[in-house]
Amino acid sequence: MRKSSILFLLFTLLVFSSVGQENSVCGIFIRATTSVSGGEYFINILERGHSFQIIYQFKDSTSKKVNEDASVISVRNSLAAVEDLRPDNDTVKKLVLTLDSLYQTYTSYSRDSLSITYEEKPSYVVLFQKVLASSVEELENNNRNRIVLDGTRMKFIISNKGETKTVYVNSPSIETNPVLYSLLRETLNLYRQRKGNILLTEQRTSGY
Numbered sequence: 001m002r003k004s005s006i007l008f009l010l011f012t013l014l015v016f017s018s019v020g021q022e023n024s025v026c027g028i029f030i031r032a033t034t035s036v037s038g039g040e041y042f043i044n045i046l047e048r049g050h051s052f053q054i055i056y057q058f059k060d061s062t063s064k065k066v067n068e069d070a071s072v073i074s075v076r077n078s079l080a081a082v083e084d085l086r087p088d089n090d091t092v093k094k095l096v097l098t099l100d101s102l103y104q105t106y107t108s109y110s111r112d113s114l115s116i117t118y119e120e121k122p123s124y125v126v127l128f129q130k131v132l133a134s135s136v137e138e139l140e141n142n143n144r145n146r147i148v149l150d151g152t153r154m155k156f157i158i159s160n161k162g163e164t165k166t167v168y169v170n171s172p173s174i175e176t177n178p179v180l181y182s183l184l185r186e187t188l189n190l191y192r193q194r195k196g197n198i199l200l201t202e203q204r205t206s207g208y
Contacts, residue, residue, distance in 0.1 A: 028131060029157040030184065034206050041205065043187055045128065050118040052128070056191060058110045058204060066106035075099045114194055124186055131183055132160045139167045141177055152206040156180060171206075184208055 026047040033040045040059040045052060066072055079095045086092070118125050131139070139156070151171030158165050172181045188208055191200050202208065 026128075026132060026161060027159045028128070028183070029159075030187075031155045032152050032206065033154075034152045039204065039206065043184075045187060047128070051115055052124070053113060053115050054187060054190065055113045056111065056200065058199065060108045060110055062103060063106040063108075066103055069102065069106070072099065072102050075102065110199055112191070112195070112199055114191060116190060121190070124190070127179075127183055127186060130179055131156075131158060134179060136165050136167055139177065139180055140169060152208075154180075154184075 028043075028045040030043040030045075031040075032042075042055075042057040044055040044057075046054070075095055075098050079092070079099070082089070082092055082095070084092070116124065154169050154172060156167040156169070158167065167180065169177050169180060172184065174181050185208055188200050188205055
């Protein structure tokens with residue numbers, strides 16, 4: 001039971017932890033992790049002048065050597081020794097972020113990117129700006145604590161001219177989180193329309 005609790009906690013916190021985000025006046029970073037397959041992907045949407053640069057990154061695999069790493073073993077043991085496993089425990093947060101960083105060094109990813117101008121996709125500009133202008137409460141729409149056992153957990157980091165807000169949602173849909181869902185779908189489909197869906201299959205993106 002203890003091991004299961006730690007693994008569930010680890011999964012929960014890793015989704016909501018940050019990875020490197022490129023500095024930008026306006027940008028939206030998305031991290032998504034699926035609970036069943038263990039799949040993971042990142043999307044970074046950067047506004048540059050009157051255009052967007054969008055970077056896509058998908059997890060391919062994690063080397064089994066991670067389980068032999070002395071630092072990983074040490075952090076796992078430290079996490080197992082913590083009595084208070086609440087996600088808001090500062091000790092737990094620090095250990096999980098450290099473990100996440102270690103895992104990243106053993107994980108391989110597929111990466112690609114594309115650029116689009118305002119003139120190419122004016123509707124995408126409107127959608128992007130709507131996300132920037134919406135409050136955390138409007139975007140989460142009471143979805144943050146929604147339980148979806150086999151769903152996809154997502155973290156959105158939204159930067160707008162020096163102000164940053166973070167939004168957490170579980171398996172967003174057009175009904176539960178229409179703005180975030182539309183942004184995610186449109187961003188994925190921009191790539192599919194231009195480069196095909198070999199990299200961004202719906203199976204790999206959890207149906208999105």
